[in-house]
Amino acid sequence: MSAAAAAGTWRLGDLEVNRIGYGAMRLTGNGMMGNSDGRPIDRGAAVRILHSAFEQGVNHIDTAAFYFSPLRSANELINRALASWRDDVVVVTKVGPGRDPSGQWLAMARPDRLRGQVEENLRQLGRDHLDVVNLRVNGPGTSVAEHFGALAELREAGLVRHLGLSNVRPEHLAEARAIAPVTCVQNAYGLDSRRSDESGLVDLCRERGIAFVPYFALSGLRREAAAAPERDARVHTVARAHGATPAQIRLAWTLHRGPHVLAIPGTTNPAHLAENIAVGALRLTEEELALLDEPGVAGA
DSSP: OOGGGGGOEEEETTEEEESBOEEOGGGGTSOSSSSOSSOOOOHHHHHHHHHHHHHTTOOEEEOOTTOBOSSOBHHHHHHHHGGGTTTTOEEEEEESOEEOTTSOEEOOOOGGGHHHHHHHHHHHHTOSSEEEEEEEOOOTTOOOHHHHHHHHHHHHTTSEEEEEEESOOHHHHHHHHTTSOOOEEEEEOBTTBOHHHHTTHHHHHHHHTOEEEEESTTTGGGTTSOOOOOOBHHHHHHHHHHTOOHHHHHHHHHHTTOTTBOBOOOOSOHHHHHHHHHGGGOOOOHHHHHHHTSOOOBOO
């Protein structure tokens, strides 16, 4: 059994994937704000990271056409890396937001512009259809009906295999499911950022058989910021008990939220990649989960 398979599998529609995947945003050398603070990772090194992930059993990867920096495109790197793995890895991308060539964010695409965004992902990834496309929603008050309806038409046309949602609330999920099947929901979620628990969305996805895919599961409220020393005493306590890193405990906590929860941690560090994937074999006790669910204690 591969390392990534140790946490079990889940189905994205008819596509079975290991629950531990990989998020490609950091391969571009920047976060979501446009430009990199440092030099992006070398292309060869980026492809080697992806190949290493695939060799360790990662078979689903998160990306977007708007994951790019002046010198790197996540989709281009994935396309290159998948040359010999194309039929073995599920690629999940997203549409809705856009950026101009300088990296500046554009307004949410109109429904009639989503086909162009889908086709751009197809071109960059070198595919004739996309495995999964998430509609990224801009705000809590935004209706998804027109946009999701436009994607449902592209699904019927064969350009998209499965549909999902990103950055949403339960009412968005209900609205979308009335139009077409929803395969996954991707939201910011982690030990310090639990709005999807407060709204009931994590449990709702489990009840509906929908994958829940947290992003920022490790960085939490820091979002795209660089890693910082762990300051939560609970996390340190559990990490010591398992001989694990605090980041591994945070990731394991999300996976313990249910068999429908997938992980897409991103990194450009081979050692961190191996640590992230190894979390699949980490089993937290009920007592440890209860401790982690208590109010945080600043300082270790």
